[in-house]
Amino acid sequence: xxxxIQINPADNVAVALAPLKAGTRIDLNGGIVLKNDIPAxxxxxxxxxxxxxxxxxxxxxxxxLTDGVAAGSHIDHNILKTNLEGVSDYTYEPKLAEVASTAVxxxxxxxxxxxxxxGTRNQIWIIPTVGCVxxxxxxxxxxxxxEIAGREGYVDAVVAFPxxxxxxxxxxxxxxxxxxxRNMVRHPNAGGVLVVGLGCENNQLSAFRExxxxxxxxxxxxxxxxxxxxxxxEYGLGLLREIFAVCSTDVREDVPAAELRVGLKCGGSDxxxxxxxxxxxxxxxxxxxxxxxxxxxxxxxEMFGAETLLMNRCQNRxxxxxxxxxxxxxxxxxxANNQPVYENPSPGNKAGGISTLEEKSxxxxxxxxxxxxxxxxxxxxxxxGKGLNLLSAPGNDLVASTALAASGxxxxxxxxxxxxxxxxxxxxxxxATNTPLYRGKPNWIDFNAGVIADGEPMDKMAERFIDxxxxxxxxxxxxxxxNGYREFAIFKTGVTL
Numbered sequence: 001x002x003x004x005i006q007i008n009p010a011d012n013v014a015v016a017l018a019p020l021k022a023g024t025r026i027d028l029n030g031g032i033v034l035k036n037d038i039p040a041x042x043x044x045x046x047x048x049x050x051x052x053x054x055x056x057x058x059x060x061x062x063x064x065l066t067d068g069v070a071a072g073s074h075i076d077h078n079i080l081k082t083n084l085e086g087v088s089d090y091t092y093e094p095k096l097a098e099v100a101s102t103a104v105x106x107x108x109x110x111x112x113x114x115x116x117x118x119g120t121r122n123q124i125w126i127i128p129t130v131g132c133v134x135x136x137x138x139x140x141x142x143x144x145x146x147e148i149a150g151r152e153g154y155v156d157a158v159v160a161f162p163x164x165x166x167x168x169x170x171x172x173x174x175x176x177x178x179x180x181x182r183n184m185v186r187h188p189n190a191g192g193v194l195v196v197g198l199g200c201e202n203n204q205l206s207a208f209r210e211x212x213x214x215x216x217x218x219x220x221x222x223x224x225x226x227x228x229x230x231x232x233x234e235y236g237l238g239l240l241r242e243i244f245a246v247c248s249t250d251v252r253e254d255v256p257a258a259e260l261r262v263g264l265k266c267g268g269s270d271x272x273x274x275x276x277x278x279x280x281x282x283x284x285x286x287x288x289x290x291x292x293x294x295x296x297x298x299x300x301x302e303m304f305g306a307e308t309l310l311m312n313r314c315q316n317r318x319x320x321x322x323x324x325x326x327x328x329x330x331x332x333x334x335x336a337n338n339q340p341v342y343e344n345p346s347p348g349n350k351a352g353g354i355s356t357l358e359e360k361s362x363x364x365x366x367x368x369x370x371x372x373x374x375x376x377x378x379x380x381x382x383x384x385g386k387g388l389n390l391l392s393a394p395g396n397d398l399v400a401s402t403a404l405a406a407s408g409x410x411x412x413x414x415x416x417x418x419x420x421x422x423x424x425x426x427x428x429x430x431x432a433t434n435t436p437l438y439r440g441k442p443n444w445i446d447f448n449a450g451v452i453a454d455g456e457p458m459d460k461m462a463e464r465f466i467d468x469x470x471x472x473x474x475x476x477x478x479x480x481x482x483n484g485y486r487e488f489a490i491f492k493t494g495v496t497l
Contacts, residue, residue: 002455004028005275006046008059013043013075015057015271015353017453020044026072036074040434041271041353041417043075055080058274058363060306063356077345077355084305084342084357087331092320095312099290099371106291106466109252109474110259110410111154111191114216118259119188120410120427120473122250124158124243126194126236127184129208130166130201133225137196138162140236144244147237153248155191156475158240159486161425166203168497178203179380180490182211183406185220189426191247192219194239199226218246252475258292260473261383263404263412263426264367265299267397269345270417270433271353274363277415277433277449282369283462284413284469289371289387296383296409297368298391298400300330301344305358306365310390314373322376326392333493344395348418367415379491383408398422398489405488411473419444423480425488427472430479431465446478 006014006028014028020038025031029046038044043057051068054061055075063080111119124144126137141160148158161184165177181203185193197205205224212220221239225232264281266273285295303310307327314320334341344357354360374387380403383389393403401412401424410426417433419441432438435450447468452461472478480486 007057007275010056010059012046012049012056014046015275016040016042016044017272017275029071032071035070035072038074039353043271043353043355045069045071045073045075047071054083057359060358060362062305062359062362075355076353077350080355082305082342082356082358086341087328087335090308090311090324092314092317093312094314096315096372097313097370099286099369101290101292106257106470107254108257108260108470110255111188111250112253112255113188117188117408118255118410119191120475121156121189122154122191122247123156123189124192124194124240124247125184125190125425126158126160126196126240127181128162128166129181129195129197129203129205131162131164132167132198132201133196134160134162136225136232136236139233140194140196140240143233144237144240148244154250154252155244155248157481159425161486161488163488163490165490165492167201169202170494170497173492173494174202176380176492177490178208178211180402180406180488181208183380183382183408184425184488185212186215187405187408187425189410191250192243193221194236194243195220195222196236197222197224199224219243256292257288257470258386260288260411261294261296261407261409262288262469263401263407263409264295264297265397265401265404265412266364266367266415268348268416268418268420269352269354269360269363270349272433272450272453273354273415273417274366275433276452277417277431278363278366279458280431280449280452280461280465281367281413281415283458284369284465285367285388286369286371287462287466289369292386294383294386294389295368296377296389296391296404296407297365298393298403299364299395300326300392301334302357302361302364302395303327304331304342304361305356306361309365310368310373313371319373319376323373323390326376326390330392330394352417367413377407379403380406393491396489398424398487399491401428402488402490411469413469415449416445421480421483421485422487423478423485425486427478428480429469429472443483444479
């Protein structure tokens with residue numbers, strides 16, 4: 001098993017795949033000896049580097065040194081600073097690499113919906129229009145789960161989704177709340193939905209019903225608690241029984257893998273993320289696109305520093321222009337709020353070996369492979385075309401994962417080097433970047449990409465991972481579902497009244 005890697009021949013650093021002791025001889029660049037202990041995922045210099053000189057990783061500069069270092073020295077965030085600043089101008093220089101169509105077509109067992117979409121789950125969701133009725137929604141879910149225990153049929157779960165909003169919001173914040181809730185109501189993973197309103201909130205049920213549009217009224221039902229004469233819980237349970245009678249008879253059918261819409265996300269990244277789990281997702285993304293399917297990459301602030309790589313993969317000038325707006329709009333969002341644009345990575349990222357935003361972004365964007373960028377989605381916009389899409393959302397794990405699910409993704413693939421237990425309102429598959437995390441948190445982590453660092457070939461790992469994703473799409477539960485960890489968070493930028 002290799003203990004270190006030089007990712008690109010142009011790199012002037014290497015990365016420890018396992019902890020290395022000072023005095024260890026490294027057979028790179030003519031041979032060097034480590035000056036310090038190097039934790040797994042961290043970088044060390046392959047040659048003498050001067051103060052102000054760029055450190056190169058993944059073949060690109062990831063920042064400059066604030067002090068000179070000798071070959072074999074540990075390089076971390078204490079001596080490496082970003083080169084990024086301000087809002088940039090960009091030039092379209094297309095470098096398109098078409099992904100060849102896959103000869104062997106795969107399928108999964110999914111739920112076909114009347115509107116042509118396909119679900120990977122068949123659940124009943126209880127969605128409040130406003131936070132004031134969160135308790136009612138949660139009590140309804142609790143009581144109805146008890147009522148149908150043992151006779152669920154093909155209903156995977158009954159879940160309430162409490163949230164803090166729906167009232168006391170203005171402008172874009174209010175609209176974001178309504179759009180995300182609308183997209184949840186229409187999501188193919190929901191076989192049935194009960195929308196619970198209060199009656200006096202800004203997110204009025206009559207207007208929300210109009211926003212939702214045409215739906216099957218046997219599967220989607222709504223009521224306002226203030227207008228119920230008597231016990232609103234008994235009234236809601238009656239509606240849930242009607243919904244259950246319809247969706248409990250739904251069955252899984254063979255569906256082409258081309259119908260999958262998969263979100264790509266990372267969180268709690270470490271120095272191995274860009275070597276193991278993120279490239280694995282990139283391989284998967286190229287595979288599903290070749291199948292005719294769809295992947296969606298978000299976390300816009302974690303594209304900063306690697307954005308030109310994505311821009312030059314845009315299918316045409318119009319898509320390029322949308323990508324430029326995606327990037328610069330987010331930078332201006334930071335500036336408008338008097339916050340530093342490049343205040344990243346997090347303390348956990350730094351502890352794991354990531355020193356600058358460029359380094360984080362170059363590793364982060366590997367999740368989307370090499371295929372052409374087909375479209376750029378606004379926050380809350382539903383996927384319109386197949387292939388690789390970019391989506392406007394922040395890096396925050398739950399906000400970004402929610403945005404992916406709200407865009408129509410039936411699954412979210414989530415790579416992590418530090419570990420996290422959460423899940424959003426669709427299955428959220430956790431992929432470990434390192435084996436110790438996988439072994440230490442088996443109740444959080446679903447798949448171990450750390451064995452790539454241990455020597456397993458990427459192509460063999462990709463075959464196993466594709467099989468795993470197909471199994472999950474076909475109904476195999478992942479840890480966030482087993483634990484009952486299902487949450488969502490809506491992007492908020494303005495005031496609360």
